[in-house]
Amino acid sequence: MACRVQYSIHNSLRLFSSYPSSLNFLSTARPHKIRFRNSKYFSISRGALYCTCNTAEPFVLTTPLYYVNAPPHMGSAYTTIAADAIARFQRLLGKKVVFITGTDEHGEKIANAAAGNGLSPIKHCDSVSQAYGALWRELDISYDKFIRTTNPNHEAIVKEFYSRVLANGDIYRADYEGLYCVNCEEYKDEKELLENKCCPVHLKPCLHRKEDNYFFALSKYQKQLEEILEENPDFVQPSYRLHEVQGWVKNGLRDFSISRASVDWGIPVPSDAKQTIYVWFDALLGYISALSEEEEQPSLQNAISSGWPASLHLIGKDILRFHAVYWPAMLMSAGVSLPRKVFGHGFLTKDGLKMGKSLGNTLEPTDLVHRFGPDAVRYFFLKEVEFGNDGDYSEERFINIVNANLANTIGNLLNRTLGLSRKNCQSTIAVDSAIAAEGNALKDAVEKLVEKARQHYENLELSSACAAVLEIGSAGNVYIDEKAPWSLFKQGESGFTTASKDLIIVLEAMRIVAIALSPITPSLSLKIYTQLGYSEDQFSSITWSETRWGGLKQGHVTAPPKPVFSRIDLETEPTNTTDDTKKTSKKKDKQKTQKVVEA
Numbered sequence: 001m002a003c004r005v006q007y008s009i010h011n012s013l014r015l016f017s018s019y020p021s022s023l024n025f026l027s028t029a030r031p032h033k034i035r036f037r038n039s040k041y042f043s044i045s046r047g048a049l050y051c052t053c054n055t056a057e058p059f060v061l062t063t064p065l066y067y068v069n070a071p072p073h074m075g076s077a078y079t080t081i082a083a084d085a086i087a088r089f090q091r092l093l094g095k096k097v098v099f100i101t102g103t104d105e106h107g108e109k110i111a112n113a114a115a116g117n118g119l120s121p122i123k124h125c126d127s128v129s130q131a132y133g134a135l136w137r138e139l140d141i142s143y144d145k146f147i148r149t150t151n152p153n154h155e156a157i158v159k160e161f162y163s164r165v166l167a168n169g170d171i172y173r174a175d176y177e178g179l180y181c182v183n184c185e186e187y188k189d190e191k192e193l194l195e196n197k198c199c200p201v202h203l204k205p206c207l208h209r210k211e212d213n214y215f216f217a218l219s220k221y222q223k224q225l226e227e228i229l230e231e232n233p234d235f236v237q238p239s240y241r242l243h244e245v246q247g248w249v250k251n252g253l254r255d256f257s258i259s260r261a262s263v264d265w266g267i268p269v270p271s272d273a274k275q276t277i278y279v280w281f282d283a284l285l286g287y288i289s290a291l292s293e294e295e296e297q298p299s300l301q302n303a304i305s306s307g308w309p310a311s312l313h314l315i316g317k318d319i320l321r322f323h324a325v326y327w328p329a330m331l332m333s334a335g336v337s338l339p340r341k342v343f344g345h346g347f348l349t350k351d352g353l354k355m356g357k358s359l360g361n362t363l364e365p366t367d368l369v370h371r372f373g374p375d376a377v378r379y380f381f382l383k384e385v386e387f388g389n390d391g392d393y394s395e396e397r398f399i400n401i402v403n404a405n406l407a408n409t410i411g412n413l414l415n416r417t418l419g420l421s422r423k424n425c426q427s428t429i430a431v432d433s434a435i436a437a438e439g440n441a442l443k444d445a446v447e448k449l450v451e452k453a454r455q456h457y458e459n460l461e462l463s464s465a466c467a468a469v470l471e472i473g474s475a476g477n478v479y480i481d482e483k484a485p486w487s488l489f490k491q492g493e494s495g496f497t498t499a500s501k502d503l504i505i506v507l508e509a510m511r512i513v514a515i516a517l518s519p520i521t522p523s524l525s526l527k528i529y530t531q532l533g534y535s536e537d538q539f540s541s542i543t544w545s546e547t548r549w550g551g552l553k554q555g556h557v558t559a560p561p562k563p564v565f566s567r568i569d570l571e572t573e574p575t576n577t578t579d580d581t582k583k584t585s586k587k588k589d590k591q592k593t594q595k596v597v598e599a
């Protein structure tokens with residue numbers, strides 16, 4: 001999406017501020033109050049659809065639909081990993097989750113990229129879209145819907161939406177003339193161009209173009225948007241992004257262009273086949289069309305009734321304006337409920353610059369996954385980049401963090417505790433963990449920390465959620481070191497009872513860690529669970545309520561200890577990899593290491 005839109009504010013209509021008088025606009029009636037919290041309903045302006053909130057309401061969350069002008073990079077993976085962690089957490093809470101991702105496949109740039117590769121546009125889209133799907137599998141992304149904007153159901157819904165907005169008097173036609181950057185697919189303001197009218201992003205000369213486009217009357221929604229943002233401070237998060245959005249709106253909203261006259265690779269404007277629909281009236285609708293079932297008649301109403309409104313749009317801050325200003329106005333115009341929340345996270349940066357396709361300074365996520373495994377990649381970016389802010393990548397920090405937290409604090413603690421249990425207790429839990437921990441301080445700490453982790457997950461504070469879970473591991477390490485059960489076992493009967501209880505307490509803490517960290521590191525959590533003697537089926541059906549102390553019961557047998565997470569050692573990597581990857585030669589790995597450092 002972003003690539004298609006980076007400078008799209010310049011597409012806002014500056015020169016044509018008045019609407020053709022022949023168009024009969026409906027009055028901008030004040031919207032009904034939109035209540036997000038504790039509300040029985042959530043409604044919008046005139047013609048609104050009402051959405052009754054109840055506990056059975058699905059949790060629908062979306063990533064941006066990624067633009068297929070180039071394969072995915074670590075930035076695209078970042079949003080998707082975060083969305084996956086949130087989806088997994090919501091599933092643990094017992095919610096029905098619909099996790100939507102997908103690809104934005106129309107536009108001039110796609111047609112040009114396809115031609116450059118000697119492919120038809122759709123063949124090009126198929127291949128890049130598949131690359132996204134393949135990466136999501138490697139990263140353990142548990143999406144429910146993958147929408148492609150070339151899907152026929154999507155096209156039908158886009159046309160219906162467009163027709164509704166048109167019927168509401170919010171679309172009009174006007175001339176536009178200016179300097180156009182083919183790569184940005186945007187008209188540019190002359191002031192921002194470099195020498196020889198070069199685009200500052202693509203460093204290529206912009207072309208003079210004149211065309212008539214259709215425009216959306218965003219300016220009509222100024223007042224409503226101001227009120228929504230004022231009255232619903234949780235609508236845009238984090239709070240500093242809300243303030244940004246409020247600033248944009250207060251500065252005055254300009255109508256924006258929603259069609260292209262000279263781009264064939266797109267959805268034709270209903271009733272004007274010479275124009276195609278531009279990104280916002282196409283890609284954003286993917287969030288709704290993704291909900292439609294393949295076999296049913298594609299219609300806005302059918303799709304909406306399958307789960308709209310979205311509970312959460314997760315996006316990078318580059319496309320915040322479009323999700324927090326354009327999209328709500330478009331939805332109000334079409335009489336469709338607004339999403340409940342838009343969260344704009346920060347950028348992964350490389351040497352302080354946004355990693356992106358345009359600058360080509362990307363980090364190859366497949367490479368990272370092959371070298372370090374999906375859990376390490378997921379954990380590092382979610383733990384080390386405070387969700388909302390920018391974060392810089394360094395391989396040294398990556399390795400240090402993952403080794404310290406996953407291999408040492410968690411993996412090593414589990415391994416040595418299971419080792420002691422095997423040697424001294426035949427890997428058998430002697431008493432219920434609830435009884436073993438009566439009045440125990442570690443138990444109290446774990447209970448507090450796991451509750452803290454839950455609250456952080458709820459508030460989308462993923463880094464803090466990781467930190468709270470990690471603290472359980474750290475507390476477990478301190479506990480076992482202080483109690484030194486290996487010495488107690490040597491003292492005979494009296495020491496044995498205390499030492500075996502200590503082991504049970506630490507193992508129970510690790511069981512809780514496995515569940516609480518499973519949204520972030522699903523494969524590692526499964527391994528911990530398996531080591532604790534549970535089956536994969538048992539792991540698949542866990543819920544957050546099982547983080548309550550007392551899961552390990554008397555007589556339960558744990559598995560023979562095996563490391564769940566090996567330290568990353570550049571001399572011997574790959575470590576946490578698939579069998580296929582393990583076949584990769586050490587020489588090739590070293591080359592890859594070099595490549596990431598240089599990227």
Ligand SMILES: Nc1ncnc2c1ncn2[C@@H]1O[C@H](COP(=O)(O)OP(=O)(O)OP(=O)(O)O)[C@@H](O)[C@H]1O
Pocket residue numbers: 001002003004006064065066067068074075076078079314315316317318319346347348349354355356357358359
């Ligand atoms: N460096 C990054 N850090 C975090 N998220 C990113 C980053 N780059 C892309 N994303 C995610 O991808 C979305 C945009 O994806 P899209 O495929 O449209 O463009 P892009 O990769 O940003 O391209 P370009 O770099 O050319 O702007 C962002 O809103 C964000 O969700």
